[in-house]
Amino acid sequence: MIKRKGLAAIVIAMSFMGAPALKADTLADALSATYNNSGLLEQNRALLRAADEGVAQSVAATLPVINWSISADRTRSTSPMTGSMVTTDSVLARITGDLTLFDFGVNALGIDAQKEVVLGTRQALRGVEQDVLLRAVQAYMNVRSSNEFVQLRQNNMRLITQEFRAAQDRFEVGEVTRTDVALAEARLAGARSELASAQGDLAQAIEEYVVAVGRGPGGPRAVSPAPVSRSIADAKAFAVRNHPAILEAQHSVSAAELNIMRARAATRPRVSLNGFVSTDEDSNESAQLGVSIGGPIYQGGLLLSQLRQVQANRDQARSALHLTTLAVEQQVGVAFASLQVAQASRQASEQQIRAARVAFEGVREEATLGSRTTLDVLNAEQELLDAETNRIAAQSSEVIASYALLAAMGLLTVDHLNLPVQQYDPAEYYNLVKDAPSALSSQGAALDRVLEAIGKE
Template sequence: MRFGLTLALIGGVAPVCAQDLLQIWQMALQRDPIYAASRAGRNADQEKIPQARAQLLPYISADAVAEVEDTRRLRGLNDNNSNRRALWALTLVQPIVNIGAWGALERAGYIAKSADVVQEAAYQDLVLRVAQAYFDVLAAQDTIRALQAEKSAIQTQLRAAQQGFELGSITIADTYEAQARLDLINAGELRAQNVLQVSQDLLAKIINERPSQLAELAPDTVLPGPVPNRLSDWTTQSSYANLAVAQAELTAKIIEKQIDIAKSQHYPTVSLRAQTGSASDNGLYNTGNGPSGPRSLDSTVGIQLSIPIFTGGEISSVVREEASRLQQARYQLEEAKRQAVQSTQQHYSGVTSGIAQINALQAAEKSSLASLNANQIGYEVGVRISIDVLNAQQQLYETQRNLSRTRYDTLMSSLKLKASSGILTDQDIVAINQLLTEKR
């Protein structure tokens, strides 16, 4: 259902040269091996239901034996007797009362539901991995863009310092300072290029191809806040809808059924048994003068009752083992609930504080730009020195890099908030994709 929805959404978007998040997501759905492995595991666990149901249905077996027995005396080996036998039987068994088999069928249903939850968790994990890899590439590109702009500004400042030194208006120290900043920027640019390469490799690992130009987040984009904007609503939602909580609940139910199955080993079982078959025995009736002995056809129908009396204490031990595992599962369920609430609080704070940081960094960017302009004018008129301009440049471009990273981190926090609440879907990919543009 999700696959078709995504295709329909892609079909309604006008084609662009750059790959956007929705297109990357579509490729990841088809190509990511982790998600594909989870889907195969889910399909395998669904087979637990027909396997358990088969223990309640009739089964038929056929047996046949053909043998020749040759008996000889120990002395001389000349006195011998040969017996030939041919037997076949057709048996039908229909369980009538088997409480353990019914418990196994219910347990298989819980296992199948647990597999569905695991598959849904893998789906949400794929959403987060695709978005994180995509934003890491964009953040690396923004970092390189800011470093290159800072490098250009430092080169301009370096030329000014060299000219000033040649004219004798400033000392050589300004030239050395600008050159040192330029060398540091060159080293930082190399590191940023490596980060970009690694980020692209991680994205390529998911979609099995190198990403081309990616649609980017426009600088003036206003990021939405959490809806509803109340932490209590999100924590309440996550305490029962978080997928890890759902998985822990199903694990406890599976163990409860396992206890019932273990106890049922004390109970009697009743089954209908019907058998028919024929046999011939030449060895018993053959006198050597006739060709064969008599042939018989026997048929039986009856009810078979089986009552376990003593198993050496094994059943009681299994019950005690499963009871301890149930206690363990309930503690793990409580831990999953607390972890879901804590994660929700963390990611909710990440969204709200991230939006506040974005606003603060945008204001800092404007003030840093004003400071840079003022220092450049002061340097030109002689009331500021080169180091003041370089510091102002560094502050501006560092602010821009921090602003870029904070925007992507805030978007990821919003996705993780929905994942911790169990409501993350491909619609969230669509919503973020609408914020992207082909080119800055």
């Protein structure tokens, strides 16, 4: 049994030494790899690019619209003079153009509303970035604590094996009874079971790490909690001003307000410039240029319904902003409390370990003198094991809680953590498409190169 467990431990240890990570990982290494490998970030960057195109489409509505057409007709009619059938063929080529001159701000308001959507989507991307990085922190700490649990269980099994052998030796010379040997044997079997469970937990933690980080783990190093020195009141105040979920909700409210103004403007007249140039099969050319003005009179209540709809959307966005603010403040409070609990637990477990180690060494020494039983030694060893287990769990919880507090405040980003990665610039694509460039322009060519590079990633 011991050989099989040792083999399992070797297999898990080898998984730590996978080809992508031959050296020990720092938390910064893991977070950097997460940022570079995250498919979820790539997905939301694509959503942001789609939102950027909304601005380009709104801008396009303010530019000239030019279309071409070619029509061919054959007409057969009866000549009133001769009574015979006459066939007439005609071909007409036409280029038409239309340009909005004045629309009471409908198109301009549409552009501004789409810009708010873009800004909100950028904040949503920041929120996803925080979620991805926090998951990586949790995965990193779970691998580290699971690895320490395995080592602790291995040490525990070695100690209990020694106690079991000592009990057997003392039984053979008549110092203890068969009960003492059975107790030690039962504890040894329990230790083997706990070791197998810890190894299974480590294997699961490694799988989660691979998904969260994008590659296998190296040997995780010791990690200190993230520096968080604010009081809970300061943390909440900062979060309300800077958390991406709140900023996203604020931009949604602004977009809704602009859409209300746009819906009202849509009920007013529109002035446009239009014209055409045409030629037929006989090279007869014609052209026309004119100005037209018009607006809605009656559309079955459609425009008023659309106005009420966007007003309802505005009310929903305001309520969402209020609820999001409450949720963020709650997250800060929970994270702050979790951090304080973890800190207190770690400090208490360290004191417990010191006392339990003194007690264990004393009980074991007294047992060699015959004043303590095997059960006393096993219980003392279990007390020490529990204390060390609590410390490992508390250390992991403290680190995770500190980074969760950063996330609740809106600070768990590669920029704030100063990670050594090339950061994604959300404005780069926007600047290329915001003016609705044509395919033949220099901006259009640059955009093609960007899209080609994105497609290769």
